[in-house]
Amino acid sequence: MCGIVGFTGKHNAAPILLEGLKKLEYRGYDSAGIAVMNGSEISVDKVTGRISNLCEKTRDGGAVPGLCGIGHTRWATHGAPTEENAHPHLSNDGRFAVVHNGIIENYLALREELTEAGYRFESETDTEVIVHLIEMYYKGSMREALINTANRLHGSYALGVICSEDPGKIYAAREASPLILGVGPEENFFASDVTALVNNTRNMIYLEDGEFAELSPDAARVFDVTGQDIRKSPVRITWDVQAAEKGGYDHFMLKEIMEQPGAVKATIAPRIKDGRVFFEELSFSRPDLQNIRKIIITACGSAYHAGCAGRYALEKLCRIPVEIELASELRYSDPLIDEHTLVIVISQSGETADTIAALKECRERGAKTIAIVNVVGSTIASLADSTIYTWAGPEIAVATTKGYTTQITILYMLAVYFSSILGYIAGAEVAYTDEIQQLPSRIQQAIDLNPSAEALAKKYHRSKALFFIGRNTDYAVALEGALKMKEISYVHSEAYAAGELKHGTIALIEEKQPVIALCCNHAIMEKTLSNIVEVKSRGAKVLALTFRNNQKILSVADDLLFIPDVDAVFSAAIEIVPLQLLAYYVARENGCDIDKPKNLAKSVTVE
Numbered sequence: 001m002c003g004i005v006g007f008t009g010k011h012n013a014a015p016i017l018l019e020g021l022k023k024l025e026y027r028g029y030d031s032a033g034i035a036v037m038n039g040s041e042i043s044v045d046k047v048t049g050r051i052s053n054l055c056e057k058t059r060d061g062g063a064v065p066g067l068c069g070i071g072h073t074r075w076a077t078h079g080a081p082t083e084e085n086a087h088p089h090l091s092n093d094g095r096f097a098v099v100h101n102g103i104i105e106n107y108l109a110l111r112e113e114l115t116e117a118g119y120r121f122e123s124e125t126d127t128e129v130i131v132h133l134i135e136m137y138y139k140g141s142m143r144e145a146l147i148n149t150a151n152r153l154h155g156s157y158a159l160g161v162i163c164s165e166d167p168g169k170i171y172a173a174r175e176a177s178p179l180i181l182g183v184g185p186e187e188n189f190f191a192s193d194v195t196a197l198v199n200n201t202r203n204m205i206y207l208e209d210g211e212f213a214e215l216s217p218d219a220a221r222v223f224d225v226t227g228q229d230i231r232k233s234p235v236r237i238t239w240d241v242q243a244a245e246k247g248g249y250d251h252f253m254l255k256e257i258m259e260q261p262g263a264v265k266a267t268i269a270p271r272i273k274d275g276r277v278f279f280e281e282l283s284f285s286r287p288d289l290q291n292i293r294k295i296i297i298t299a300c301g302s303a304y305h306a307g308c309a310g311r312y313a314l315e316k317l318c319r320i321p322v323e324i325e326l327a328s329e330l331r332y333s334d335p336l337i338d339e340h341t342l343v344i345v346i347s348q349s350g351e352t353a354d355t356i357a358a359l360k361e362c363r364e365r366g367a368k369t370i371a372i373v374n375v376v377g378s379t380i381a382s383l384a385d386s387t388i389y390t391w392a393g394p395e396i397a398v399a400t401t402k403g404y405t406t407q408i409t410i411l412y413m414l415a416v417y418f419s420s421i422l423g424y425i426a427g428a429e430v431a432y433t434d435e436i437q438q439l440p441s442r443i444q445q446a447i448d449l450n451p452s453a454e455a456l457a458k459k460y461h462r463s464k465a466l467f468f469i470g471r472n473t474d475y476a477v478a479l480e481g482a483l484k485m486k487e488i489s490y491v492h493s494e495a496y497a498a499g500e501l502k503h504g505t506i507a508l509i510e511e512k513q514p515v516i517a518l519c520c521n522h523a524i525m526e527k528t529l530s531n532i533v534e535v536k537s538r539g540a541k542v543l544a545l546t547f548r549n550n551q552k553i554l555s556v557a558d559d560l561l562f563i564p565d566v567d568a569v570f571s572a573a574i575e576i577v578p579l580q581l582l583a584y585y586v587a588r589e590n591g592c593d594i595d596k597p598k599n600l601a602k603s604v605t606v607e
């Protein structure tokens, strides 16, 4: 999704803005631009395509003098990805420039009103109404103009604004779209996320909905809708800059796959006390949990798949029914939720618009809410009753890997923790905790056991379609395996519950059709084996994912990927790893832009 940056200080702004925009590339975009203020002159440069085009156009920023400015990467929603539609947008009198993330829902009515008032529109965007409103409301005070403008907007926005009559200052506003201030000595910044700022400063102020900011080189002031200053102290970011760099890997995705043992360890370590799982973020007593009639897990994309996989552990250990709902469906489904419902929302970014809306809907209906989130200070983290951070570190590749495995890890831990409070696993708690503590080393083994993933990719990358099959947890992992494959390699991939094949999908099986069969659950191995035989007898080529010494499968599959031996309840976080590697290598064979797949965004902040 779109990204914004802003800078004011004692150095030339353009190179700093361009560096910041490069750090936001991973979010997905199709055009970019910067506006820089030099004295009281605002100059704007915009391009379609990559930031590298903007660097070329501005000679890496050297051709654009000025000590403060704003920048933007645009992921087209209203209007095609053209230079006219790219941000920043200028007011008709050239005194104001605006960058915007989010969607202005009432822009058509505002556009009509502003056109009648004589303002000329140069783009098809919803954003342009903002800059004309600011011009209309400006009577010498930017604070006032910004507040009056915000009062007219319905929808979501993170805004960056400069005004030629306010040299050296950059302004910002936030409503339902992330925006963070970076505070440095004699320089201040804003950006859509911390990764764009962390090279310059570690001190961040998280803006909340309804808050505005006025930044000069010496001060970062936050104010509210009445124009009153709000005191906010910066939070120090502790992860290091290399965490957001490729560190010798060709792609962030491969780096993040390899980081999973460490990331999962970071998720687990602070939550094991005296050999037991413990969440200091939560305060559930046994009666509280006995009062819960059902758990709803809601999320989007891979986070939804993490819920699908974690559900089995929660139901098995806690004996509470668990429903999984796509956030985009739940929000409009008039859900049956009350104070006896525990809702768990999962989101790596903490900013996914549908997940935020679903969370709000559930809260309004009286549910207790827990958020599993990676990005500290994100919207979802601040909305839920309790937030459990995954501590996976920054995830840059659009296709999530360590985000997903750490989310499942938290669900496993919640299952053990709740079950222990409920008194269901007295004798087995140590064994379950041990299983959880073994996850990082087993994930490492799942990486080490599959050097053949690269060669298998060469064999399968030209396939027109890939079918992933499995049962129970294997099916849940198949969903995520198929998503990984399609989103980065563009090979059509779908997951099917193996037992459902004969109700339709088997009609698609023909000679040499690849089928990726997940068989990592001893209890139902024979069942999946029969499905493998069914597809094989119709000519399919089977790539099986199973345990190292699973003789039954070894003898029927054409090709193999392996995981170490593990209890099926906790296997999903391990099973996905070879499938991530396979998807990565297939995408590489197909020459795809692995970290920034076409049409996709890391953080989907619009509906």
Ligand code: G6P
Pocket: 300, 301, 302, 303, 304, 346, 347, 348, 349, 350, 351, 352, 355, 398, 399, 400, 600, 601, 602, 603, 604
């Ligand atoms: C996008 C990303 C996915 C992610 C989904 C949900 O589609 O490309 O990788 O799973 O959003 O994002 P969230 O930040 O809420 O986990």
